Amino acid sequence: MPERSTRGAGPLVVVGDVLLDVDIVGTSSRLCPDAPVPVVEQAEERPRPGGAGLAALLAAAGGREVVLVTALADDDAGRRLRAMLERHLEVAAFHLHGGTPRKLRIRSGGQSVARLDAGEGQALDGPVGPRVTDAIAGAGSVLVSDYGRGVTRHRAVRSLLGELAADVPVVWDPHPRGAPPVPGVRLLTPNEEEAARLAAADGAEISGFGLSAAGRRGRHLGRAWGIGGVAVTLGSDGALLCDGSEAPFLAPAEPARGDSCGAGDSFAAGAAGALADGRALTAAVTEGVRWASEFVRAGAAAGLSARLTETGTARLVPERGEDARDVVERVRRAGGTVVATGGCFDLLHAGHVDLLQRARRLGDCLVVCVNSDASVRRRKGPTRPVTPAADRVRVLEALSDVDAAVVFDDDTPAPLLERLRPDVWVKGADYAGTALPEAETVRAHGGEIVLLPLLEGRSTTRLLSTTKGNAS
Template identity: 55%
Template structure:
């Protein structure tokens, strides 16, 4: 593994099955659509999906869950090999199976079957939680978290614990660092008061106090997430970076998994939520839990978390699943509308966008004394916060050619009005079959122009 301390995911695993097809006619014996099946896939759901998504951070992930001796349990075990380490509780019965029937990508019906009783935990479960650097509880109300409640209460006193609740499950243990109900779940737990931000803020604060949680993050779909604390009158809204069109199945698991990994890395809750919201949007846009790339091959160690993760691991992951790696570069000293438009356009070209950034010394040699206006650390952080950016990496040289030789993107993007063949990086890209492209740049926007206007305004006001 990567040397990162383990994250322990505790909760109920399900087997999710998607039966996909096309519906172009109605049944002759009932007013129901006939689905001509084109695909039938199964994958771990519930806590299993949350654990797989958490493993993309590159840290070791231990999944504590109940599995039985049935075929569905065996399929879950096989799917998790090489992804997470399993610590099992006995399941007396069969694993729950959720089957969605989708026509033209839209769900028609869901069929649930199976279920059982969770058995007693053994010493291995206690050791796993004792060694955890952080804990994510994915409670689907099937009994796993209830069976481990005393152990989870102890863990919350020692390490960051994120609890993703379910109306059918029990309340979070006291001391949870973050609880992540969605709007519908929060409304069930605190009925009434409507769907306004103010109503959700009151619910979140009430739940935080009721559960003795440090914070409650109510996820609001396209509106983002509302961070609330006990007896706090100032909730914080973290909006989604863009409107994600796609299958939302598993978005809550993605949100909770990324938030837990970020807290394990030492992030503040506000920082963790920004990462989690951007990651959930990207997850939905990529197809949600049904994205074949998520399950095609076990992830390599060191996979980066979205937005600001390790550039080389991100490129390797995308390349391994047959995707297109896009990169661009520049100083990005004062991020402006021209930069944002270029980055958004570049991201749409492929399956990830890696931004190569001049170091402070490199930028100073390029732009002269007085630059940079913002140090490298700040520039990297601002870029990493953009929803269009999957990873950032700095280079010390005057040009990014040496970095590109290591990164080997499929497409190198620059903004401007010159020919792609004239780019100094174009020849380097040909060595591995890469392509340089030029995208239109928003006229009249530049860091130098902004700095000049600011200087003139300051001078006229003095």
């Protein structure tokens, strides 16, 4: 369907409920003597904004001007939230009745051990003040992040959103306990469970799961609420856009392992930003999936907590060259084992795949250090590489056993390994008896070098030689 024009001059306004999320992160090696529960030691508190606050922070981290419209209580949690948010974006808040909602997760080894919820604050009808009114009226685009705490049910807020939806793109991230979207919403972004519950609440009996069920529920919600685009997010499978076309559009997710908490907020923020820039629904959904994948790869909500605690920065979406570092930091924070290997990987073959599979089994992540084009030429001669570095990295990162790939330009990977500091450095058995120039760097930081067996008769040089012989 044709896209409506966008006003586009104002900021992205995020409207919704804010929560204070706190991760208590530590290590655990024993059980409590009086109950079969783990003892979490060396615990560190990592607070962050949750709900609409997370969505707004993610949008601001992408370099966009953002205003957050929400309800805040005048309590310790509310003041902490305001202080964290106002460092990165404008906050226009009205009164929240009751305590600020708080969610506390106790985590060890990359897993949640327990979660405690507190604070039952609600945004009740009443005056919102000129700051809130002006913020919504001046929006160039809107992301509604509903967490069922009353902001989207507030009469004044709904009235302002309803007046705006005809002129600017509105993305509505719904909640089963929240309010229905106002007329004119451009894109609805429920996850699978939310889509099922919302459709059931509307009287639709749609059974099943997976793409087929998601498509039927998305189409039903679009018809029921008069919304041109419904993107049902499918976790690691991406997002399915139902926009009235004969067949829905699937935006597949990039491979990303890790904590997915907050990925839905990241998806909605990415999609809202793309619509604000005048892009089509399919492009917006694709951009949202990319944001969510990179958010998970960078450590997701736990990574955000660490960044806010350690640096105070809102830079959450990693640049392409930062993925390896982010993976290593996430695994190391969780107490896992970092494995790395390296090479040219020119013309990826079965021998490479076998080595990477074996290497990944040695730890909790695998980072591949890839020789740059110039580095390959110095090692292999002027006719190499056959495949440029960007393509080699893309192929490697498409493998399920590779968590990240990073290019280095030096003659040896030692400078890169000085930064990554892997626990295990993997080489092929053909290096047995060879003095590795990077060995001292690996062992200086407590790492170990492991040689793995190779598949016989597989090598890029041999493949190229065979190809050249056949061509002649």
